[in-house]
């Protein structure tokens with residue numbers, strides 16, 4: 001006896017399987033790397049949207065938040081555009097990440113409260129030096145996400161995400177930014193970098209956050 005699953009329930013089942021794999025990886029290792037695992041229709045629509053986006057919407061990326069915000073092209077060279085959900089592709093992405101957020105909260109009790117993300121473009125020669133996305137006790141970014149939109153990525157093109165296990169690790173785990181790949185890691189735990197890319201590199205970087213609002217200060221969206 002075979003169950004005939006409709007397209008939607010099949011893709012919901014695929015999503016659940018991926019989210020479960022991510023939850024298990026995070027629990028065991030604190031990071032999760034999934035080559036080509038993003039749903040095909042989602043990856044395709046994000047790439048199409050990116051290709052048609054006005055390049056003027058991209059701004060040079062900075063480091064730090066609020067008052068500590070600076071731009072320093074010796075540290076990072078990418079251009080970014082925040083995803084607001086105005087486009088269908090952006091909306092579908094945020095909906096999908098919302099489903100992941102709810103799943104991870106149920107499975108791991110992480111208390112993830114919100115999600116923010118931006119497209120990033122690294123042109124030839126661009127990089128992002130080794131850094132952490134959140135400092136212990138200082139920030140409310142809990143889980144970092146990177147998704148890659150590069151078709152036909154060549155092994156010698158550089159532009160790898162390197163995730164280090166701790167401050168002393170010099171070797172790291174290398175992730176090639178290939179089409180549909182999704183990598184996640186705990187924001188406070190893993191220093192990481194993007195090595196110099198030899199060609200245009202397109203990605204989404206995102207962060208799940210916990211809520212740090214108080215009566216005196218409302219948590220800003222980013």
Ligand SMILES: O=C(O)CCC(=O)C(=O)O
Pocket residue numbers: 120128133146160161192193194203204205
């Ligand atoms: O694009 C990547 O692989 C990671 C980017 C990153 O580390 C960041 O934007 O904080």
Ligand SMILES: [Fe+2]
Pocket residue numbers: 131132133144192
């Ligand atoms: Fe980062």
